Amino acid sequence: MNQEQLTALLRTLLQFGGGIAVGRGWIDADTATALTGALVTLLVTVWGLYVRRNAGLVASAAALPTVKTILADPVTANAIPSAKVQPAE
Numbered sequence: 001m002n003q004e005q006l007t008a009l010l011r012t013l014l015q016f017g018g019g020i021a022v023g024r025g026w027i028d029a030d031t032a033t034a035l036t037g038a039l040v041t042l043l044v045t046v047w048g049l050y051v052r053r054n055a056g057l058v059a060s061a062a063a064l065p066t067v068k069t070i071l072a073d074p075v076t077a078n079a080i081p082s083a084k085v086q087p088a089e
Helices: 003-023 029-051 054-062 074-079
Strands: 070-072 085-087
Touching: 003 029, 029 054, 054 070, 054 074, 054 085, 070 074, 074 085
Parallel strands: 070 085
Antiparallel strands: none
């Protein structure tokens, strides 16, 4: 799942939950809108930080068919289940 799909899914789920909360009178529509925006922003930021960690970036590069070999530090190389990623010596 890419970041755009995750954002769309989160926004839809939060709008659904916000609609239920507004319908039951727990919160008003403006509060639901503000909470939805804030939560989507926070969750997408956390997701972006996670996928852009060293191991995530190296794994993405290793998935490209044109990449033959990647030399990485031993910790990162051992974290990636790909024959293309080799520990640098």
